[in-house]
Amino acid sequence: MMRAALAVLLVLLLGSAARAERLIVSVSNHRVTVTPNYSGEELVLFGSVEKDASTPADRKTYDLVVTVMGPRAEMVTRRKERTFGIWINTDYRQFLEVPSYLALFANRPFDVITSPEIARRQQIGLNNVLLTQRVSGDYADVVPNDVFRSAFIRLRTQRGLYREDPSAVTFLTPTLFRTGIPLPAEVPIGTYEVEIKLFADGAFIGKTETAFEIVKVGFEQFVATTARQNGLIYGLVTAAMALMTGWMASIVFRKD
Amino acid sequence: MQLYLPIADLPVNVFLVLAMGAAVGFVSGMFGIGGGFLMTPLLIFIGITPAVAVASVASHIAASSFSGALAYWRRRAIDPALASVLLCGGVTGTALGVWTFTQLRALGQLDLMIALSYVVLLTTVGSLMFSEGLRALMRTRRGALPPRRTHNWIHGLPLKMRFKRSKIYLSVIPVVIVGILIGFIGAIMGIGGGFILVPIMIYLLRVPTSTVIGTSMVLTLVTMLFATLLHAVTNHLVDAVLALILMVGGVTGAQFGARAGQKIRGEQLRLLLGLLILSVGVRFAVELVIRPEDLFTIRELGVNG
Numbered sequence: 001m002m003r004a005a006l007a008v009l010l011v012l013l014l015g016s017a018a019r020a021e022r023l024i025v026s027v028s029n030h031r032v033t034v035t036p037n038y039s040g041e042e043l044v045l046f047g048s049v050e051k052d053a054s055t056p057a058d059r060k061t062y063d064l065v066v067t068v069m070g071p072r073a074e075m076v077t078r079r080k081e082r083t084f085g086i087w088i089n090t091d092y093r094q095f096l097e098v099p100s101y102l103a104l105f106a107n108r109p110f111d112v113i114t115s116p117e118i119a120r121r122q123q124i125g126l127n128n129v130l131l132t133q134r135v136s137g138d139y140a141d142v143v144p145n146d147v148f149r150s151a152f153i154r155l156r157t158q159r160g161l162y163r164e165d166p167s168a169v170t171f172l173t174p175t176l177f178r179t180g181i182p183l184p185a186e187v188p189i190g191t192y193e194v195e196i197k198l199f200a201d202g203a204f205i206g207k208t209e210t211a212f213e214i215v216k217v218g219f220e221q222f223v224a225t226t227a228r229q230n231g232l233i234y235g236l237v238t239a240a241m242a243l244m245t246g247w248m249a250s251i252v253f254r255k256d
Numbered sequence: 257m258q259l260y261l262p263i264a265d266l267p268v269n270v271f272l273v274l275a276m277g278a279a280v281g282f283v284s285g286m287f288g289i290g291g292g293f294l295m296t297p298l299l300i301f302i303g304i305t306p307a308v309a310v311a312s313v314a315s316h317i318a319a320s321s322f323s324g325a326l327a328y329w330r331r332r333a334i335d336p337a338l339a340s341v342l343l344c345g346g347v348t349g350t351a352l353g354v355w356t357f358t359q360l361r362a363l364g365q366l367d368l369m370i371a372l373s374y375v376v377l378l379t380t381v382g383s384l385m386f387s388e389g390l391r392a393l394m395r396t397r398r399g400a401l402p403p404r405r406t407h408n409w410i411h412g413l414p415l416k417m418r419f420k421r422s423k424i425y426l427s428v429i430p431v432v433i434v435g436i437l438i439g440f441i442g443a444i445m446g447i448g449g450g451f452i453l454v455p456i457m458i459y460l461l462r463v464p465t466s467t468v469i470g471t472s473m474v475l476t477l478v479t480m481l482f483a484t485l486l487h488a489v490t491n492h493l494v495d496a497v498l499a500l501i502l503m504v505g506g507v508t509g510a511q512f513g514a515r516a517g518q519k520i521r522g523e524q525l526r527l528l529l530g531l532l533i534l535s536v537g538v539r540f541a542v543e544l545v546i547r548p549e550d551l552f553t554i555r556e557l558g559v560n561g
Contacts (some may be wrong), residue, residue, distance in 0.1 A: 242315045
């Protein structure tokens with residue numbers, strides 16, 4: 001009995017020894033408001049690696065991978081093919097619950113930080129992030145070089161909504177770090193999860209999470225919400241607006 | 257000045273959109289048409305998705321045709337009886353059009369269908385109008401009389417009705433069918449359909465020129481208002497901010513266009529309009545045939561959370 005309790009204690013101690021470092025992080029703004037003239041901005045994430053007594057003394061340098069994931073959405077990627085001389089959407093793939101915004105930042109290239117196997121398990125790099133597709137009734141991610149998957153990532157990257165930058169994280173001191181999170185103008189609204197993963201000598205040694213929220217404010221957002229939630233009223237108001245404009249024009253430009 | 261369009265979901269330059277509205281308004285005022293067939297392609301060209309362009313232009317056309325219709329109403333150049341029969345078909349056609357629009361969008365073939373309809377319709381109507389304009393121009397050169405109008409098979413159809421203001425005695429069947437047709441293509445393509453409706457009414461239904469434009473504007477007005485409403489309810493694609501900028505530009509441009517149009521002769525005007533319609537059609541055709549820059553497209557089906 002005594003021996004069993006000791007064993008449990010030992011496991012607990014070892015367990016905490018394996019997670020010797022603590023990560024303390026914060027983002028510069030937990031609530032980003034997007035106004036009508038918003039043209040993109042950059043959030044700053046900063047934090048430090050706290051060592052404790054159980055940290056191996058020879059462990060000096062750390063590697064960090066920061067993953068930012070926007071609200072999840074369902075998306076369809078379609079491919080055009082030449083049919084009867086014209087280009088038509090023929091084949092398509094449905095992506096389920098994929099992040100609408102995805103950014104991966106690190107202080108060094110991903111393949112230098114860790115082994116390919118750990119990178120795959122920890123979803124390090126755009127090629128390793130899980131993007132579930134519906135493949136004929138089945139749900140699965142596919143190989144990274146799948147045409148639909150790579151086209152999907154390429155198109156999202158072009159819009160600035162997916163990105164990976166292995167030099168975005170900078171260590172100010174061996175334990176103090178910061179990184180910028182660029183948010184483009186057409187950033188989707190919702191809750192963003194930030195995951196910070198710590199590596200040392202190629203091994204994954206711990207992670208922490210934080211989050212921020214993007215809200216749109218102002219007249220435009222009011223219009224967008226009304227259009228989606230009260231379609232009929234929105235349509236009636238737009239129709240009335242058209243009539244008013246037409247009527248005003250006929251008064252202003254009336255030839256008497 | 258950049259402005260964020262809430263439904264189109266992209267920032268645009270207000271002055272660019274205003275100028276586009278004014279330019280299309282000028283052309284529409286000059287030829288006495290709604291101008292949707294120019295406006296929708298222009299919006300697609302600046303990066304607005306075809307679906308949002310079609311839905312938003314509907315309300316823009318409603319505004320310009322309302323100011324036009326008011327002017328024709330004051331001049332008593334609208335036939336209320338003919339307009340109501342046309343509207344019976346128009347409203348049905350619009351509802352069918354919006355329903356088809358929604359189905360095509362779900363299938364991912366909407367953009368293709370919009371482009372194909374533009375190619376077929378605009379090249380046909382454009383070349384017909386162009387050749388007709390050329391023939392008319394040659395006739396006036398030679399000093400020959402225009403061919404006499406004769407009654408055609410349409411005038412043998414049953415269910416005849418007397419349209420007092422237009423002074424015609426006509427079956428309601430072809431009128432309702434024309435209404436359905438215009439409503440249907442208007443809802444799918446984002447056009448008022450005036451440039452097709454007016455020739456049909458003149459050449460097929462033999463409606464006198466005194467009431468033809470005013471009456472066709474009433475049909476355009478009601479079908480486009482109805483299309484706006486249906487697109488807003490079913491597809492949530494009407495961008496009111498975009499529509500408002502277009503309307504303001506459009507109705508202003510139309511006034512100057514109308515003045516310019518009075519200085520050009522009728523045959524030349526038709527020739528020019530034919531050429532314009534034809535070139536928009538050809539542009540769409542070219543786009544379909546050449547290999548697109550990117551074969552892949554993404555559509556978001558809604559954000560959860």
